[in-house]
């Protein structure tokens with residue numbers, strides 16, 4: 173199973189979990205056409221799209237998928253349980269802490285184990301057992317923001333700092349953890365290299381910063 177980053181950040185989010193036969197799209201924040209191109213127009217392999225919340229950088233292109241007849245999972249607008257027919261992906265949702273209803277995903281597939289996805293959340297209320305991969309928002313640095321704006325807490329509400337991410341990693345760290353991917357980094361208030369170093373002090377597996385074009389074997 174591969175994780176591919178097609179977009180990460182306030183310009184538009186889109187991540188793909190893909191193997192030979194199946195592709196699960198996480199977030200509809202970039203045009204469907206870009207996703208089709210990335211999949212070499214093998215649209216039939218898309219089992220569905222999971223969207224965390226209604227903000228445009230995550231949900232702007234939902235209708236393009238729906239028009240194409242692709243199942244879109246919107247826990248913020250409908251029931252919280254969805255299986256994608258004929259797919260081996262299983263998704264459970266957990267609630268996030270954002271300024272609109274927002275959900276994280278606990279995704280399992282026999283080829284990759286369990287992956288946690290959480291973006292646009294101030295913190296993660298839950299602890300998880302036996303997680304293999306974590307794809308998590310690291311939007312800004314509290315250390316940096318407190319230097320440039322004493323009111324930063326108000327400005328950054330609903331997003332997760334690298335310091336909070338590190339606390340989450342400490343709480344969920346275990347020897348089976350295989351990959352950490354930091355996503356939704358702010359263009360102005362995040363330093364990818366520094367964030368990777370900070371998270372890397374906590375876990376012993378590889379840590380990446382999501383940027384367009386990144387591909388990781390899970």
Ligand SMILES: [Zn+2]
Pocket residue numbers: 225227270292
């Ligand atoms: Zn949002």
